[in-house]
Amino acid sequence: MAVLAPPRERPIEEGGQAGRSLWQEARRRLLRNRAALAALILLALVALLALLAPWLSPHAYDEVYWDRIAAPPDFANAHWFGTDGNGRDLFVRTLYGARVSLAVGIVATFVSLVIGVSWGAIAGYFGGRVDALMMRTVDVLYSLPFMFFVIVLVVVFGRNILLVFLALGAVEWLTMARIVRGQTLSIKRKEFVEAARAAGVRPLAIVRRHVVPNLSGPVVVYVTLTVPHVILVESFLSFLGLGVQEPLTSWGVLIAEGAGQMESAPWMLIFPASFLAVTLFCFNFLGDGLRDALDPKDR
């Protein structure tokens, strides 16, 4: 039945207008939104800096300069952001922090996406008792103080960065599941799903091949809003000393160190904090922009 795999809906022609897909239209609108465009460019810049971190500075992220402990920004020695309390270059450490924070954000969001989409799509497609049971579970989990469970998990199983990824992803999927379920409920009444069913495709295959590929807009928007949230939670954990471990670092660790010495060495707080704030800002603006771009209401 491979012939019957039409997924991506394309409004080919509407009222004689030249055919433009939902996504082309959305991209055009997103790029016209100046705040969202600026956010996108800034995020690309941060990501690029993070990727290129080892080649952008003569210093290594764990190299200690005993004669330059907590030194202020200094261009002669290429310490653009100064050094930290252990005499390590803060510029490189901030960028390595960006690597960790962005990686956690992306991986944990991906985990939440996988769990949330499968859970929501199955609940929505099968409906009835399955749906009631699955969504009731989500409701129960919703009322747990989850942040505390993440902390408990990290305490119990030791500080393992992989665990942080998984724990955060496992916490963040609830809202995604709700959104996806709502979307699925409307998709499963579409003709192509009916056609697939009539052709005898098995239910799970329908969910996988016909429902999931069509869950577009709200999921994309929610993903861009989940990433900053995950980054925030990871920084929160690291700030409390429960996240990433030395000599590796993340923005939360750097901010915690900076906060401890902000009277004598304010740059140690200011640089990582502004990187974190700018990144969170940009993701939020991008999310807002995407929502406007994908919202068919003001077309």
Place this chain on the structure above:
Amino acid sequence: MLGYALRRLLGSLPTLLAIVTLAFFMMRLAPGGPFTLDRSLPPAIEKNLLAAYRLDQPLWRQYLDYLAGLLRGDLGPSFKYQDFTVAELIATGFPASLKVGGLALLVAVFVGVGLGTLAALRRNGRLDHAVMALAMVGIAVPNFVMAPILALLFGVHLAWLPVGGWGDGGLRNLVLPVTALALPQIAYIARLTRGAMIEELHRDHVRTARAKGLGERIVVVRHTLRGGLLPVVSYLGPATAGLVTGSVVIETIFAIPGIGRYFVQGALNRDYTLVMGVVIFYAVLIILLNLLVDLLYCVLDPKVKHD
């Protein structure tokens, strides 16, 4: 209404049991017990210690004991703060946490609703843009960044307020932590209020009220605010959860002797019973507050009927 409240309370029992069970078994899965030290204890002492804390019993037995203790309000002894029970520690920490958290909630609701309403009334004006920019800052700058910056500015440079500490828990010690804790929530609430108020201001009954020649103040306070407050009320549940989580950081930064600080120290010390006790305590608190919010919702919105 009373029936609904009772039914909801009963309905939250399974949730609570799930939380307790999850917390209990997660703690017991932990590699290394609470008395695993760098140097090993003599076997006799270790045996006595384990017996004293009943850790030598089979797991299901410990679980049932813990549940039975919970019914009596007994959360067990703390493993690290010797001679203290977890319930005692929570009782000593709660007043400070309640003071900071409760004040932050009040500040967040009043300031947030106030700013959101003003922004809605001056839609697209300068004030509106200023409030929305402020809200964006509040959402993007986490409280563990905001708190040190506030302390640096008002505590160190201007020296108006103490950088941290609790003192007698007076106003001077409260201003900074409450502000830092409330800011993100103010931001969310202001955004929610603004959206809801803009929608509400376009309703027919508001136009009728205006057409009757009522003053702007009465139109806003009596005819619009009630509808505009609904999303804020339904946000109060998540807001409380956010405040509780935030208090962990804020209490650590400002050295406030509250539950949040015990929790962090307990987590770093692997004081399992303490961590578990705090999780259960907060879970109960959040469940009760959510119930309260739902009840408040049906008082405000006559369309919602629970019976």
